[in-house]
Amino acid sequence: MKKIGFIGTGVMGKGMIRNLMKNGFELYVYNRTKEKALPLLEEGAIWCDTPALCAAGRDAVITMVGFPKDVEEVYFGENGVFAGADPGTYLVDMTTTEPQLSVKIYQEGKARGFHVVDAPVSGGEGGAVNATLSIMAGGDPEDFEACRPLWEAMGSSAVYEGKAGSGQHVKMANQIAIAGTVTGVSEAVAYAMRQGIPAEKLFETISGGAAGSWQLSNLGPKMAAGDYAPGFYIKHFIKDMGIALAEAEKAGLSLPVLSQVLEMYRGLEKEGHGDEGTQGIIQYYQE
Numbered sequence: 001m002k003k004i005g006f007i008g009t010g011v012m013g014k015g016m017i018r019n020l021m022k023n024g025f026e027l028y029v030y031n032r033t034k035e036k037a038l039p040l041l042e043e044g045a046i047w048c049d050t051p052a053l054c055a056a057g058r059d060a061v062i063t064m065v066g067f068p069k070d071v072e073e074v075y076f077g078e079n080g081v082f083a084g085a086d087p088g089t090y091l092v093d094m095t096t097t098e099p100q101l102s103v104k105i106y107q108e109g110k111a112r113g114f115h116v117v118d119a120p121v122s123g124g125e126g127g128a129v130n131a132t133l134s135i136m137a138g139g140d141p142e143d144f145e146a147c148r149p150l151w152e153a154m155g156s157s158a159v160y161e162g163k164a165g166s167g168q169h170v171k172m173a174n175q176i177a178i179a180g181t182v183t184g185v186s187e188a189v190a191y192a193m194r195q196g197i198p199a200e201k202l203f204e205t206i207s208g209g210a211a212g213s214w215q216l217s218n219l220g221p222k223m224a225a226g227d228y229a230p231g232f233y234i235k236h237f238i239k240d241m242g243i244a245l246a247e248a249e250k251a252g253l254s255l256p257v258l259s260q261v262l263e264m265y266r267g268l269e270k271e272g273h274g275d276e277g278t279q280g281i282i283q284y285y286q287e
Contacts, residue, residue: 001090001149002026005054006045007074007081008064008095009037011230012121015128016064016094016154017045023153030054051077052084060090060150067239068097075105087113090147094135096120096175096240099165099247106139106164115143118164120171121155125231126218132156136174138166172244179241179261181215182278188216189223190285199224223282228273234281235274238265 002025006017009031017040021027027045031037034047041047048054051074055061061081063074071093075081081091091114093105102118109116117139127133133155137144144160151158161170188211192202199221207217222228241262248255264284273280 001059001146003028003058003060004150005030005048005056005058005061005081005085006064007031007051007054007061008066009040010064010066011125011233012128013064014040015125015130016062016133018043018129019131020150020153021045023149025150025153028054028058050079050084051081052079055081055083055085055089055091057086058089060092060147061085062150063091063093063095065095066236068101068243071095071097071101071105076108082108082112082114085114088115090115090117090143092117092119092147092150094119094121096171096236096243097168098243099168099172102138102168103165115140115146116164117143117147118167119147119151119158120167122171122174123155124218127155134174135159136161136167136170138162138164138168169247172240172247175237175240176244176255176258178215178237178278180257181213182219182281183257183261183264185213185215185220186223186279186282186285189220189282193224219277219279222277222279228276228280228283230275230277232278233274234265234269234276234278237278238262238269238274241265 004025005028007030009029017027028048029037029045030048030051091109106116117137119135119137121133121135123133131154135151135155135158138161141160161167203220245258
């Protein structure tokens with residue numbers, strides 16, 4: 001596995017592409033906005049004008065785009081991956097998307113002679129840059145194993161979760177856990193600041209105890225400093241939580257905390273904060 005097509009050069013894709021190139025892979029890239037790919041082209045990636053051209057002649061194609069509608073277009077569109085990839089190609093969608101869409105891609109891909117894996121990730125921009133992403137994969141186990149060189153180049157953990165769509169279901173569980181945690185951190189920070197406790201003292205004191213978490217250590221200081229630069233966009237987290245809530249409802253499961261957190265973030269998005277990082281939830285408590 002040498003030649004890799006990579007579709008999506010945004011916040012996450014950039015770091016993932018760079019790490020693949022560092023590990024000796026030949027990268028062919030496509031993005032709807034070419035300007036976002038220019039730094040990667042200067043570093044050795046090769047531009048393709050359409051997803052179909054990006055997929056043609058590659059050993060594997062990785063997609064990392066924004067929303068389910070983008071995933072659908074990238075694979076099933078007139079100039080999409082299915083139109084350009086050669087039979088036998090490994091198709092790896094690393095976007096967080098609807099589990100049923102991952103199953104649809106898998107079924108269509110298998111019928112066309114492709115190897116299809118859904119492999120969403122957790123770790124944000126930092127994980128993408130530092131190759132420490134947690135990868136959760138669904139599909140056929142032998143295809144997961146065949147892609148191990150890709151996992152090792154981009155992440156620190158890769159787990160085979162089960163049949164097609166399983167990676168997405170585990171990612172939904174991941175996002176559900178984050179929703180409660182990031183909100184808990186924001187409430188702790190808002191409370192401490194309102195009581196006049198210095199933020200650095202708060203984090204020094206509680207990060208090593210039972211309240212410690214990735215969200216506290218990585219996003220807590222940003223909340224306190226008013227730094228809302230995106231490592232993971234609010235608009236994408238809203239998308240993820242919406243999918244998770246819909247899947248829970250299909251399963252007859254009520255998730256009141258997730259529902260509340262989703263409404264909080266939607267309120268912020270309506271106020272123009274959708275392109276900020278998820279730590280921007282602290283603003284909910286400052287109004």
